[in-house]
Amino acid sequence: MLINRKILFNLKRGKMTRLESASSINTFNTCKRKYYYSYKLNLPKRESIATLTGKAVHTTLERFFKIDITNINKSNYELELKHYLLNLFNVTWSESLIELLKLENDKETIRKYYTESLFMLQNFLIDFIQELKSHNMDFSEAFNKLKPKTEVYLSSDKYQVQGYIDCILKMNDQIFIIDYKTSSKDVLSDDYLLQLSIYSLLFNESYGKFPNKVGLHFLRHGTKKFIDVTPDMVANAIKQCELIQINTESDDIKNYEKNPGFYCKWRNGQCSFYDICFGIKKLNDFDNSNDVVDLVQIKKE
Ligand code: SF4
Numbered sequence: 001m002l003i004n005r006k007i008l009f010n011l012k013r014g015k016m017t018r019l020e021s022a023s024s025i026n027t028f029n030t031c032k033r034k035y036y037y038s039y040k041l042n043l044p045k046r047e048s049i050a051t052l053t054g055k056a057v058h059t060t061l062e063r064f065f066k067i068d069i070t071n072i073n074k075s076n077y078e079l080e081l082k083h084y085l086l087n088l089f090n091v092t093w094s095e096s097l098i099e100l101l102k103l104e105n106d107k108e109t110i111r112k113y114y115t116e117s118l119f120m121l122q123n124f125l126i127d128f129i130q131e132l133k134s135h136n137m138d139f140s141e142a143f144n145k146l147k148p149k150t151e152v153y154l155s156s157d158k159y160q161v162q163g164y165i166d167c168i169l170k171m172n173d174q175i176f177i178i179d180y181k182t183s184s185k186d187v188l189s190d191d192y193l194l195q196l197s198i199y200s201l202l203f204n205e206s207y208g209k210f211p212n213k214v215g216l217h218f219l220r221h222g223t224k225k226f227i228d229v230t231p232d233m234v235a236n237a238i239k240q241c242e243l244i245q246i247n248t249e250s251d252d253i254k255n256y257e258k259n260p261g262f263y264c265k266w267r268n269g270q271c272s273f274y275d276i277c278f279g280i281k282k283l284n285d286f287d288n289s290n291d292v293v294d295l296v297q298i299k300k301e
Pocket of ligand 1: 032259272
């Protein structure tokens, strides 16, 4: 059996229990067998071109907020920000290219994903420039006001859960938690709602107060959906954190049923474990510790 060396364990209770995440809980709720392969056996996950390009977009945005704005010409900042973002994306894209080419060798398909990613980043920038202008202040002041903390890692020993938050923005004494989405639909699904609820819980555990708003920025659509943090959301997050600990005590595969559905195989890809579930591969075929993936990668699935 594989052991993922990078997995985080909570030793405080005298036993080794895994810190869960919104992603692992949503996986369990969708298909227990997928949870078992992913988080009990730590089998390697199959990357897809969509997940790799999604990561490239996320990394670009993270880097965007770290640029040194003192070099930006204030009278021409819109164009300069555009160039910065494009350059950052091209660097990030070229870093991913070797992995992308392992998954896809059709140049047109790769070009399509590149263009779509640029389109999403362009949508982000249009929105960001509008926000900058709406503040009616000097460019540097407005940029710094709108600059969030990015990729913030939070964890809770009490609820045995962890998460990486794309953006935490503090503005006018209000806290906003924002997660970027590159999904094809701009819908606040139950999975996303649980993710935001868990982030709210984590934020409260770390800072002693809940964020004022939590929301999703759908980059493909250029839309944002924000909601207030309600007691029901928090109660559900706590319940889900408790349930996952109880429901995943067993290491016996018999307690992790398959739940076949549209998420097993779709137009451009398939579940990482499709081949084992449907008899094409045997479990032992995965026994290659070089393939073990980082927990950070799992987060962006
Ligand atoms: S292929 Fe389907 S049934 Fe099998 S683990 Fe994946 S989601 Fe579950």
